[in-house]
Amino acid sequence: MRQKIVAGNWKMNKTFLEAEELVAQVAEALEKRNLSNTAVVLCPPFPYLELATDIAKEAKFSVGAQNVYPDDSGAFTGEVSPPMLASMEVEYCIIGHSERRKYFTESHEFLARKLDALLRHKIIPVFCCGEVLPERVAKKHFKVVEKQLNESLFHLKKNDMAKVVIAYEPVWAIGTGMNATPEQAQEMHAFIRGLIEKKYSKKLAEEITILYGGSCNAKNAKELFVKPDVDGGLIGGASLKAEEFIAIVDSL
Numbered sequence: 001m002r003q004k005i006v007a008g009n010w011k012m013n014k015t016f017l018e019a020e021e022l023v024a025q026v027a028e029a030l031e032k033r034n035l036s037n038t039a040v041v042l043c044p045p046f047p048y049l050e051l052a053t054d055i056a057k058e059a060k061f062s063v064g065a066q067n068v069y070p071d072d073s074g075a076f077t078g079e080v081s082p083p084m085l086a087s088m089e090v091e092y093c094i095i096g097h098s099e100r101r102k103y104f105t106e107s108h109e110f111l112a113r114k115l116d117a118l119l120r121h122k123i124i125p126v127f128c129c130g131e132v133l134p135e136r137v138a139k140k141h142f143k144v145v146e147k148q149l150n151e152s153l154f155h156l157k158k159n160d161m162a163k164v165v166i167a168y169e170p171v172w173a174i175g176t177g178m179n180a181t182p183e184q185a186q187e188m189h190a191f192i193r194g195l196i197e198k199k200y201s202k203k204l205a206e207e208i209t210i211l212y213g214g215s216c217n218a219k220n221a222k223e224l225f226v227k228p229d230v231d232g233g234l235i236g237g238a239s240l241k242a243e244e245f246i247a248i249v250d251s252l
């Protein structure tokens, strides 16, 4: 069955004490909830992962990293490897986020390496894709997303592909307050599912989780999540306050 997910991408926010408080608040709120077939994932910055995985042991959320380096160890100052994440019981890792593509010039090929490395260490990749505004205006958004999937994801064998979570995040919607309409999200999610069906199988396309991300908040989450191919959200700004994040979880 297709897994529903609400994941909070904290990005580069929160001090240690603030992180501790937010994790505790989310854990407490989730305690009272019945989350059958819904995974809640917190993706704090690297220094707070251990704090989060420690609390997660007794709580109803999982922990994800926001980035990873594709080698297992070595002279890569400042980087964090998949075995390090796995050894801290980190279950998910975001890759291909548009901010990493833009500010750190991460290529399709580099992302493919990260993806393979994560899968080798049994960490679930949350693979982000999405077009920038001029590409949408030029009606190239389907082509752009198809290329991102083709070049970083579709080399995977079927059993590995089945482990991947995809997040459609139109770049023009990220942090802008201008979310994609539910129709725009549904249209792209259905397109992605169609590509997976063509490349792999109908069964796999049906089973894969596709999240929407980009200015998703407590007000618009329900209308997005109600769409048949939207299986939850990757939440940035609105994941930084427990109350709003939990309201989004409740919208699923």
Ligand code: PGA
Pocket: 009, 169, 173, 174, 175, 176, 213, 214, 215, 216, 234, 235, 236, 237, 238
């Ligand atoms: P946003 O970010 O919710 O703040 O738009 C989403 C994301 O970048 O994952």
